[in-house]
Amino acid sequence: MESATNHQAQAPSLHDDVGKLPVGSTPAITAPSQRIIRWFQTLTIEQRVLTGFSLVFVGILIISAISYHNTNGLLRNNGLDGRSHALIQLLGSIDAAMGEAEGTHRRYLVTGEQAYLEAYKRVIAQKPTFTTYLNELTQDSPEQQRRAGELNRLMERQVSVESKAITHVQERGIQSVRKMALEGAGRRELDGIHQIISEMDVYERQALNRRVIESAANTRHTIMLLAVGAGLQLVLLASVYYLIRHDITERRRVAGELQHRGELLEAANKELEAFSYSVSHDLRAPLRHIDGYAALLRKTVDQSLNEKAARYLQTISDAAKQMGQLIDDLLVFSRMGRQDMLQTTVNMDQLIKSILSDLRLDLHGRQISWTIASLPEVKGDPSMLRQVFMNLLTNALKFTSTKPMASIEIGVEPPSSDEVVVYVRDNGVGFDMQYAPKLFGVFQRLHRADEFEGTGIGLANVRRIVHRHGGRTWADGMPDKGATFYVALPRGGIQV
Amino acid sequence: MTLAKPIVLAEDNPRDAELALAAMEEEHISDKVVLCHDGAEVLDYLYCRGPFKTRLKENPAVVFLDLKMPKVNGLEVLRTIKADTNLRAIPVVMLTSSREEKDLAESYTLGANAYVVKPVEFQQFLSAVKELGVFWGVINEPPPERACSHQ
Structure with a gap:
């Protein structure tokens, strides 16, 4: 599985290199992208899929944030547009009202008709409302605010000049204000008002225009961003889909292959079984x-x-x-290789005790110093494990038989989370470490038959049983300095 | 030693047969041994057929059965004997080279009275065969007579 994905991942990078070399791009430019590709190749399939999905997620977040920001801008511009239109309308109204005020007031001055005065008063009664609206609608722009202030002041002045003229005419008669009545009292101010209002109008229309352009661009950008973002997400998702799909196909293929090999192995095992059966019958006779x-x-x-x-x-x-x-x-x-295996808790202390009791005839007349640690419980097949330690202990006894004082130790390594390691150590004839790989082979012997008897199958059995338990065996030794044989068994028993 | 009834020895290998007979000879029980060379011959003997048609109508004291034999193998002979109400009582001892668990299990399941693995070492083989012959042929009391009574 691992090698298969690596192979797949390397294929594109190889292709990239071939594609890039003729263009003559400098290593400095390709280095970061190559580093990313190399980094990507070190990831497992799960990490790759996770990376893909994270990128999609981050992409969606970024697009959402930008869209939110842009839409907010549009909404704000929309609000400002509404104000601008209202302001433009208001300016029109003010312009008309101030013009009318000037007109009606002049007519009153000239004719003294009460109706004109009434009309005039009606018009200028709107002034405070105008002022309030004006302040309200210009508060977003300091420049317009300033103009609004100026406009207010001019209106103020026009009204005050006009009301002065009206008082005048009421007190002293038309003649006293004749000239003023002909020209109009607030004529100058009214011109100023026209001027300012048209300035404000132009300014507001420009701002409106600017915002329309801005909003259009904004909308265009948002649509483009959404399109590009969606495209990128699709590409990313497609890549992730491809990764997952490829992985699944690969896994299926490997599973199929494994099953096929398993069947072949089973057939081979059956054949071997038949073979050893006939060996047992026909060679013995x-x-x-x-x-x-x-x-x-x-x-x-x-x-x-x-x-x-x-x-x-x-x-x-x-x-x-x-x-x-x-x-x-x-x-x-x-038989050890194919016999059905039990999986129970084995009390190693009792196991060793019972083996030693079986060996007591062999111990007769021997000087042996025993060191037996308190041993943990292990998971496995009791009779098979018994065979393991029986073999190790008979070996220890056999290879210390030349020593006047044998010393045999059964101990356990410091506990680790996944293994229980039990060892059998002796001070016997030992062995040269260069022959260590041969120790556990079938019919492998490191001693001549006339030195120590035996067929050379005991340690092979030990290894076979321990392997069937999912464990390991190894040995340490030195010629004439003794040997230590280790048996490591998985703590939870073999995982089937 | 007095031997009342015959011992049937089913052994296809002439050397094994000779060695077994040599062992019985030492106990002076070889003259009562009926040697069969395959499973079919054993069945012929038990059912008083063919060459054994005229034999004395009595069941053997014991049948020593090899597992691997031509024509009818030991397990098939065992199955036939134990399935026949007239023969079922005859003690059957498997005498074989196989120490295979499945052979052991199947033999006992079919009703074998004993299962003996032929030792490679001749001295042990000798004493095993002698003891078997003496035990089943002399010491053990055979079941009451019913030989060929169905015929």
Whole structure:
């Protein structure tokens, strides 16, 4: 699985390199992108998918934020537009009202008609409302505010000049204000008012125009951003989909392959089983015959047998027996590989105790100093684990038999979270570490048959059983300095 | 030693047969041994058929059965014996090279009275066969007679 995804991930980068080299781009420019590609290749499929989804998520966040900001701008401009239109309308009204005020007041001055005075008063009664609106509608722009102030002042002045003229005419008659009446009392102010209002009008219309352009651009940008963002999200999502899909296909393929291999392995195992079964039957019979007929021969010619002939016959028997032992051991070894395994809690203290009690005949007449630690419980098959420690302990006994004072230690390594490591240490003949890899092989022996007996199957059995438990075995040793054999078993038992 | 009834030894391998007979010879019970060379011959003997048509109508004291035999193998012979009400009582001892668990289990399930693995070492083989012969042929009291009574 790991190698498969790596292969897949490397393919595009290879293609990139081929594509870039002829263009002659400098390494300085491609370095960061290559670094990103290299970094991406180190990720697992889960991390890649997560990266993809995070990018999509961040993208959505950014687009949402920008859209929100832009829409807010549009709304604000919209509000400002409403004010501008209201202001323009108001300015028109003020302009007309002040013009009318000037007109009606002049007519009153000239004619003295009360109706004109009434009309005049009606018009200028609107002034405070104008002032209030004007202040309100210009408060966003200091410049317009300033003009509004100026406008107010001029209106103020026009009204005050006009009302002075009206008082005048009422007190002293038309003649006294004749000139003023003809020209209009607030003529100058009214011109100023016209001037300012048109300035304000132009300014507001420009601002309105500016905002319209701004809003249009804003809207265009938002639409573009949404389109590009959506496109990018789609590309990202498509990549993530591709990653996941590719991974699933790959997993399916691997699973299929595994199943196929499993079937092949099972078939091979069955064949091997049949083979070892026939070995157990058919190899044993001739051996029995060799030994049997040698014995019968010895018995038949008993009297006339010289010493040499007797030794030959003995050798024939011994060889046959030895081969019988080898076959038996091999069969045990083969059976260990396929026998059904129990999975229970094994009390190692009791296990060792019972093995030592079985070995007590071998211990007879030996000087042995035992160091046995308190051992933990392990998960596994009790009879198989018994075989493991039986083999290790008989080995320890066997290889310390040349020492006047044997010392054998059964201990446990400091606890780790996933393994229980039990060791058997002796001060026997030991072994050269360069032969360590051979120790656990079938029929591998590091000592001559006349030094220590044995068929060389015990440690192979140890390793096979420990492997079936999902554990490990290894050994430390030095010639003539003893050996230590370690058995590491998974703490929770083998995971099926 | 006096041996009342015959011992049937089913053994296809002539050398094994000779060695077994040599062992019985030492106990002077070999003359009562009926040697069959395959499973079919054992069944012929038990049912008094073919070459055994004229034999004395009595069941053997014991049948020693090898597992791997031509024609009819040991387990098939065992199955036949234990399925037949007239033969069921005959003690059957499996005498084989196989130490395989499934052979052991199947033999006992089918009703074998004993299961003996032939030792490779001749001395052990000798004593095993001698003991078996003496125990089943002499010491053990065979079941009451019903041989070929169905015929």
